[in-house]
Amino acid sequence: MKVVTGVVGNDIHVVANRLIDLSLRARGYEVFNLGVNTYLEEFFDAVVETGADVLLISSLNGEAEGWGREVKPLLTQYKKLDDVVMMIGGNLVVGRGDPDEIQRKYKSYGFDLVCHQIDLNTGLDMLETHLEKRTQESNA
Amino acid sequence: MKVVTGVVGNDIHVVANRLIDLSLRARGYEVFNLGVNTYLEEFFDAVVETGADVLLISSLNGEAEGWGREVKPLLTQYKKLDDVVMMIGGNLVVGRGDPDEIQRKYKSYGFDLVCHQIDLNTGLDMLETHLEKRTQESNA
Amino acid sequence: MSLLQEERKIILSNEFVDAFDFAEVTDFVKNASKELFISHHFKKNKNKKMMVQPRGGFPTYEKQYALYEFFLKANVDVLPLTVDSNTRLNDYATAQKMLRLSEENNIDMLNGYPLVTHGYRTTRKMITHFDKPVSLRHGTPDARLLIETAIASGIFEIEGGPITYLLPYSKNFPLDKAFLYWKYVERVCANYSQLNEPINRESFGPLTATMVPPSITIVIQLLEMLLSLEEGVKSFSVSFAQQGSMMQDIVTGAVLKKLARFYAEEIGCGDADIHLVYHQWMGAFPMNRDYADQLINMSTVIASMVGADKIITKTCEEAVGIPTKEANAKTVANTQYTLRILNGLPSVVDEEEEEILTLEVKAIMEAVFNDPADTLWRKVFNCIKSGIIDVPFSPHIINHNEMITLRDAQKNIRIIKRGNVPMPDRCYEYHKSQCDLSKDTTSIVNDIIHDIGIMQ
Amino acid sequence: MSLLQEERKIILSNEFVDAFDFAEVTDFVKNASKELFISHHFKKNKNKKMMVQPRGGFPTYEKQYALYEFFLKANVDVLPLTVDSNTRLNDYATAQKMLRLSEENNIDMLNGYPLVTHGYRTTRKMITHFDKPVSLRHGTPDARLLIETAIASGIFEIEGGPITYLLPYSKNFPLDKAFLYWKYVERVCANYSQLNEPINRESFGPLTATMVPPSITIVIQLLEMLLSLEEGVKSFSVSFAQQGSMMQDIVTGAVLKKLARFYAEEIGCGDADIHLVYHQWMGAFPMNRDYADQLINMSTVIASMVGADKIITKTCEEAVGIPTKEANAKTVANTQYTLRILNGLPSVVDEEEEEILTLEVKAIMEAVFNDPADTLWRKVFNCIKSGIIDVPFSPHIINHNEMITLRDAQKNIRIIKRGNVPMPDRCYEYHKSQCDLSKDTTSIVNDIIHDIGIMQ
């Protein structure tokens, strides 16, 4: 299973990114880590190039929302990305925010899994459950 | 000006009492300090005996209310105590309490000046203002 | 039957005690879970994690139970059982009446748990259910019935002592009687200690929590320890409270530990386990709750520097009134967190201060031992009466009140008038040299007032 | 006209700057209130009260003003001015647009104060009104215009540096350019310093706030200091953030102070004033606000043990999001209270650790000086590029990322893989001997993960 990951925008918080890299590898994924300060195009290009199954975006510094809104418009320019699991986590708003509201908003931006201030391992467990469910559905 | 002071009931918090003693003397009062663990009768007896102008009661450990209720019934047994300024201060309730409510309650018990969690010096300033006003009134 | 056993029978044939079954209680203690014994935790606590104990007691069984559940969630190490003031004054009738009222009307008519009224059969259910060590906090001069009930309930740590529960807490209770009643307590604790893990006795080092110099605190800790070990107690905690200067706390802890060991060996009780307990600031608290939290946190840091085995906590509501169980639990959680993240502590020694303090303590101890009376408790009694031991701000009539203390620039408590306390001249001069005594009396009085309110 | 002055003219003839009046600004600085100069406060601060500085910046003038009023009530010593990220990236057009939007709609569209956009005439009104020293916090690699505007506004302390504002904050900005732009900043500060009290420069010691070993922090502090003093700056603050072990912080502070003095004298700048600044924990914070408050309080205690001249605070909302002004002011009040009640601090020295750390720092410094390049900044540039200086968790492409650090049992940060850093073997062996390296790789990775989250 291939995963493209990185931190979106001008965000340079690198610590979580390093841990995500380690944890994904430990769970057996093939990881393409674009690091911090990565723009949406770079993410999508990498997914196409590597044929990744999962795109896992981090955002820590509060920029996420601005980028979230750009996802759908940009996606129309790419083909064959419909099956890619889109996941985002970190600090998804500036300051505090209502978790349900955040979930709703980011799902509407096109993300399958939204992990606002959710611990990495919990998030990766969610990813696994999601992937299993999908396999079962496509097998059924 | 003569003041009888002390800490009422089974209360043994002595620190404020020592400071009150010092402060009253520094302000020129003649002080009769009965110390901690003093019952209402002892206070009234001392006022009679010394001919004091002011009775200044402390209560710190939360017992005040129980004793407050006893003041009026007991006072009926004493003559000539009507002119004595009755003052109480310290922690006048168990736990927290509404300051206005506490004022009202203790005034109804017969106290002229009620100083719940009020700093000593502020309280003694209040006493002086009160005494001056009384002198002016009786002169008028 | 021994004299003690006869006295016990009389004490326990109290109309408020529901048939005390000596054999059953002996059996219970013999087979009680090791977890209930703090002495056992002290022993097995190899990596020296400081144990955290809050304060707290409620009248009804249900409320006390709820408090414990709360504490457990906050990751408590030692549970407190604080007794109400009627029980402390042996007024069991009032305690019973007030407990009924509390239960019927669902409001607290007592400021603690009326242990004797609830009785050991009921209380034991709660204690064994939680299976955590419980510490009995009271302030009772005559605690004989109380302690019997406590141990029968599974409470295997008893706080207090004839001096520390009297001089700060009472004006008139006779000191000689207190010594005799506590002798009974020590012996009962010693006897039960032979059945399973030892019962731990703990002295109350904070005293009046106001300007008490370390030498007085230490002397009283040592004497209560000796009076207890003499009777056969095998596990004892000496204690003191934050004093206002980190350095003075560290020195106090070091000297107290060393001398406790020294004097225990002197009387041939070197086999006893001795522990050090630190109380978070016990003096006047700031009204501002945020500030109170800062103070509490700082107390924890200092306790760690001191190397205490247990810390007893305060809450941010201290200056305001009786703390809620929420505030109490919050302090426990915060203290545990602080202990977790506080690392890399340096070990600090101030040799000069240690030497001075040791000299002072030894001089006072010597004066006590040299008293002509026949037993240690009578020697101590005489020394308190004559002011050889003098506790600042004690409300008790027997206390001399001749000693005057002041803080120096570093906030160390210094003795500027020694009264009858036999402080060696060298120490006395040292103390005075640390303070600016050229000021006039009014300024010095103002300094004292300021020093009392130091944390506000 | 000097080359510098020509460059200044170009920089200041920016379309977003409203007619920079060199003569007027010179005059203003010459006659500015001494109170505005932190260098003046450092000098006159005889009893060594640690100064307290919070963080914070808002887009509009009104909000920034309100923030300052709040801070004043909390008894602040140094006010912060944190700049928004558009201004940091020299994107003044966006800053202008967002400021308009913020003013019109009364919501914050910027994460700091757009200083260039507001301009010095406006900002100076606020600064001189409050008459407190203000510290500029930005994170800008090209801060030339920003610093000119700051000083013209009455902001006489400038944080940052070519290394400390680049390696933690940027992935791609060219390091060599950063050195040149900061050289300009140093020279402007040096020039203005001749008119009144000196402008204070402060380096940003926390770096990535994640597992940076003290030797790397100190080397970078010393190098930024030397680059600044070289240009004529006369007042400089070296800094570092809480590292996780009290002892390591104390040792770091001691070695940093000694070596700063030593190297300043080496280059003939012994006349400069050098100060020590401590940042409350800058790494990952606990989500629980009560715990965060404990951590902050503990930071203050440690800063006092370290003997810092100034402390920069965090808030209990750090892990949650941008802190409110209330949370910020609460921290200031709490920190001031803690400093007030914290007394009797022992002075602690760990000679072995100091010796090891000094050896490490001197070895790295020597390697830098031995680089064949002609100027100091080029030597430093080469050393960062070649990994002689290596900052753990830096996101910058030029950083080597070969060094691996781990915490020992006392939570001291130890180097277990030195990469290209010329650590003497003796030191390296010492570091490794403190850790349990017999574990397998997975356990060590888990340890690293744990060590990052140490305060949670």
Ligand code: B12
């Ligand atoms: C260390 C730090 C820095 C360092 C960064 C060093 C570096 N290059 O990495 C420095 C000091 C340089 C820095 C700078 C800034 N920072 Co900063 N920083 C932090 C801090 C204290 C810790 C971050 C960290 O490393 N945590 C440890 C890692 C392991 O945890 P984490 O990042 O939270 O990630 C966890 C989860 O979120 C999760 N996760 C992350 N991504 C994903 C993705 C998925 C799919 C899942 C499931 C989980 C997941 O996994 C991790 C482990 O559980 C946080 C506050 C905090 N959290 O305590 C602020 C914080 C993130 N920073 C913040 C800001 C604003 C900045 C600045 C913009 C402004 C400033 N203060 O100077 C700058 C500029 C940065 C930029 N251009 O982006 C804000 C963000 C505000 C918001 N979102 O509302 C925070 C929250 C602080 C605050 N309260 O103001 N920062």
Ligand code: B12
């Ligand atoms: C030190 C202390 C003790 C010491 C007392 C030593 C001694 N003998 O004095 C010890 C440890 C022995 C002790 C014991 C107890 N204490 Co106590 N103690 C305190 C503490 C921490 C400080 C009191 C103090 O000395 N303050 C310094 C002096 C200078 O301030 P002050 O007493 O507040 O007085 C000021 C003002 O109130 C004012 N003032 C006082 N009287 C008057 C009168 C007038 C007219 C005016 C104008 C002003 C005034 O002047 C002073 C200066 O401004 C307080 C909490 C706090 N405040 O921080 C609790 C506190 C008073 N204690 C309390 C209690 C319940 C007890 C105990 C009953 C139970 C227990 N915890 O063990 C026991 C038993 C006492 C008994 N039988 O009465 C409670 C009272 C609860 C309530 N009222 O709701 C408090 C508030 C703690 C708490 N939050 O639970 N205590």
